Amino acid sequence: MSVKTEINCPDCQSPIVIESNLLLAGQSFKCSNPQCHTSISLSFSETQKVAQAFNKFEEIRQDAVEQAQHVS
Amino acid sequence: MATKSIANQFSGLPMKALIGAPLKAATDANAMIAQSQTQFIISNCFEKTSEESDDLRPVMIKFQLERQVLTSQGTPRANPIKMDFAIPLMTLIPINSLAIETLKISFQMEVKSSREFTKETSTERKQRSISKGMTDAYKSHEFDTELHGTLSSKGKDSGNSSAGANYEVSLTAGQLPLPKGMTAILDIFTKNLAPLPSKD
Numbered sequence: 001m002s003v004k005t006e007i008n009c010p011d012c013q014s015p016i017v018i019e020s021n022l023l024l025a026g027q028s029f030k031c032s033n034p035q036c037h038t039s040i041s042l043s044f045s046e047t048q049k050v051a052q053a054f055n056k057f058e059e060i061r062q063d064a065v066e067q068a069q070h071v072s
Numbered sequence: 073m074a075t076k077s078i079a080n081q082f083s084g085l086p087m088k089a090l091i092g093a094p095l096k097a098a099t100d101a102n103a104m105i106a107q108s109q110t111q112f113i114i115s116n117c118f119e120k121t122s123e124e125s126d127d128l129r130p131v132m133i134k135f136q137l138e139r140q141v142l143t144s145q146g147t148p149r150a151n152p153i154k155m156d157f158a159i160p161l162m163t164l165i166p167i168n169s170l171a172i173e174t175l176k177i178s179f180q181m182e183v184k185s186s187r188e189f190t191k192e193t194s195t196e197r198k199q200r201s202i203s204k205g206m207t208d209a210y211k212s213h214e215f216d217t218e219l220h221g222t223l224s225s226k227g228k229d230s231g232n233s234s235a236g237a238n239y240e241v242s243l244t245a246g247q248l249p250l251p252k253g254m255t256a257i258l259d260i261f262t263k264n265l266a267p268l269p270s271k272d
Contacts, residue, residue: 067101
């Protein structure tokens with residue numbers, strides 16, 4: 001499951017939308033400001049650390065879904 | 073009057089349990105989710121400053137930034153500038169998205185009172201009368217006259233009356249925004265992203 005998140009551009013502070021699967025695959029993401037021309041990508045050395053965090057987050061999300069189903 | 077008496081039938085209902093129980097279950101589930109989120113943030117997004125200390129610092133993730141720049145002549149440079157910058161891992165995870173967003177309890181009960189009646193009556197009476205020697209003119213023969221008659225009456229009476237009452241309770245529990253402290257931390261983190269030129 002891919003998680004969408006956004007971070008502010010370090011240059012112009014405009015939002016940059018990031019998709020976890022693509023980020024881990026090494027894809028770069030462009031700043032939403034058309035004047036900015038900045039793109040960011042995850043350093044290769046950090047891929048494992050970030051993947052682990054996203055996987056853990058996905059586990060918690062699944063638990064949350066199960067909890068919600070249990071309630072309804 | 074009839075509606076009032078029907079409404080009275082709701083008075084004995086355990087509304088508190090009927091509505092409150094699922095709401096409490098949702099709240100408990102939300103609390104559990106919040107707890108596991110907190111644990112996740114502390115164990116995955118923070119690390120100890122040293123083995124001896126209990127102080128925590130955010131786990132930083134390195135990113136590469138590429139940017140097109142113009143030369144002094146005003147033309148785009150052939151190779152874009154590359155810089156490194158680090159952001160806290162915490163800012164990458166959409167933390168506040170984990171919660172039971174909407175809870176709708178629809179409780180519907182219908183009390184209907186209806187009355188229907190049909191009344192049917194039927195009476196039948198048979199009558200037989202015998203008369204002999206009706207008049208003198210017929211004396212040459214003796215007549216026996218018999219009269220048969222049936223008297224019947226039929227009546228039907230029917231009616232229908234009904235009254236109903238409906239109770240519907242809808243509760244919507246929305247997601248609360250992040251606590252101010254958490255928002256402040258994320259805000260500080262995101263506003264202090266400063267790109268540094270790459271070493272190579």
